[in-house]
Amino acid sequence: MEKRVVLYDHGNLHVDAVERSDGAIVIEGQDLSGDGEYEYFLTVSGDQIPSLVVALGGKPGQDVLALLEQHGERIVRHGERRWLVDHHVMADLWTWGSPPL
Template sequence: MTERKVSLWSRDGLYIDAALRDSGALVIEGQHLRGGGEYEYALTVAADQVPVVVAALGGDADADVLDLLHANAEPIVRRGEKGWLESIGVTVGFWSHGNWADLFDE
């Protein structure tokens, strides 16, 4: 099985993709470019918690989590993907690189 990826956001210097790994884990990767700064992050949802994401987005057991995330990207991104995932009870693995504050230094 090949990893499938969808774009959730691509504007205002923020680029966010979601991918489903061969293991069944969901990974949301973001890159924020602004004012010469760069911040990257990845959120990982274990395969056994992906059904929680699907249910929170109104999908049934056969629904495609990437299609559901794409259809609901605007409110999820505006809230913050990590905060949204945690609000539905999902434990999120988190990785980041760069300094968020550098994006806002003038």
């Protein structure tokens, strides 16, 4: 069963983090501020989760979703992909629609 937390929900932007059954974390964003809809999915594979926990200031074994929820607004305001890159956490990106200008 997937677990989900809200990272950010203000105005036209909603961002969740989902823990999949395979151990991966997916950051799912939906932005409705442009002329249409823009969705993006950043997938952090299970082998990158320890690095993500450390980047969030956690200790090995801590609940990564709880840490993401705690730091969600800061991460989203920085830009989720940029934040991950800045902290040397690898993630695959998939997008749909046109990003707002």
